[in-house]
Amino acid sequence: MMETEPSGSRVRDRVNQDDTETLLYSSGTTGASKGVVVSSHRNLIAMVQTVINRFSLEVGERFICTVPMFHIYGLVAFATGLLASGSMVVVLSKFEMHDMLSTIEKYRATYLPLVPPILVAMVNAADQIRKKYDLSSLHSALSGGAPLSKEVIEGFLEKYLNVKILQVYGLTESTGIGASTDSLEESRRYGYFSNPEATTSTLDSERWLRTGDVCYIDEDGFIFIIDRLKELIKYKGYQVRPAELEALLLTHPEIVDAAVIPFPDKEVGQFPMAYVVRKPGNDISETQVMEFVGTQVAPYKRIRKVAFVASIPKNPSGKILRKDLIKLATSKL
Known part of the structure; x- marks a missing residue:
């Protein structure tokens, strides 16, 4: 020009x-x-x-x-x-x-x-x-x-x-x-x-x-x-993918949203813990959530702890804020 x-x-x-x-x-x-x-x-x-x-x-x-x-x-x-x-x-x-x-x-x-x-x-x-x-x-x-x-x-x-x-x-x-x-x-x-x-x-x-x-x-x-x-859960040397378990949880008709995080454990290192948002009007229990997943995955992938929340924290681009959930889960240890 x-x-x-x-x-x-x-x-x-x-x-x-x-x-x-x-x-x-x-x-x-x-x-x-x-x-x-x-x-x-x-x-x-x-x-x-x-x-x-x-x-x-x-x-x-x-x-x-x-x-x-x-x-x-x-x-x-x-x-x-x-x-x-x-x-x-x-x-x-x-x-x-x-x-x-x-x-x-x-x-x-x-x-x-x-x-x-x-x-x-x-x-x-x-x-x-x-x-x-x-x-x-x-x-x-x-x-x-x-x-x-x-x-x-x-x-x-x-x-x-x-x-x-x-x-x-x-x-x-x-x-x-x-x-x-x-x-x-x-x-x-x-x-x-x-x-x-x-x-x-x-x-x-x-x-x-x-x-x-x-x-x-x-x-x-x-x-x-x-x-x-960075998000893989290390269970007894096995690697567990949170995304796989979250996808499975979302197939349950009484679950609106879910997130899976590593929960620290002295014996196994870490195990999968799920935060679950129930569909309004439903009262699915912790045991029911664990059994739903446990019947469809290998033993080392089973969810061993569940907490129910109103919503899953996410950033503006839709990614789960796992660090916030991990902090919440471990704050009472």
Whole structure:
């Protein structure tokens, strides 16, 4: 656009694609939230292009913004990627189920990006929702920010026959771009803000990013992400995945929500403890919860302690705040 370079007196600071574009913070579900100084202009440009290429959006697609834009999910999707595609984005001032559903009906939304807790709530209240709201314009739901179990997906597809589910995966440290257990990006030059120890433990000497996910690759080359390494429960040398037990608990008709944490024990190291939200009007007992799970899993995976709560603490992106539940569970030890 300019034939000659601007004079030095007119340019105070030069910005290039490898400069830091944003300072985002990790979710802090298992420990303190960390400032992530990795979102360069190059990263964000690449992410916008990824969103555009991945969805191949038709003219007239309409999205409902249900997640905060100060998290990577909201930033790369709503604040940048979808706007760059020319799609309509309807932003909710705050999340409430009624507001979201009535907005879908009013604006004839076609895409509903959300987090698993909202999707679970839609499954549990499907009969009432379908009677009260017209969601016929909706053809796709996008889930991200936390794991979504097979059981919940099947339940949603059974209740909302014309809506397909897409799962998105990424993390703040990679500017939202999906990665495997180790990932490398061309422009990876930064780390955690004022936290060299955390940077060293996450980025190796060749700048590969350790995401902390437990996954496997099947014979067809597909990667399956099954849990977080930091969240595994160590029972007598066995590793128990909380996400597996949570998915199983959510299949019980009297359970609205659940979270599983490691509970310390002198003999076995740790065992699974469940926090459970009962469906209103039901009085399922601790014994019934443990028996429900115990008949479907190996002995070392059995839940050995249950507490009932009004709600499961979660951050704005829908991730369970396990550190809060662990603190609550161990406060009386």
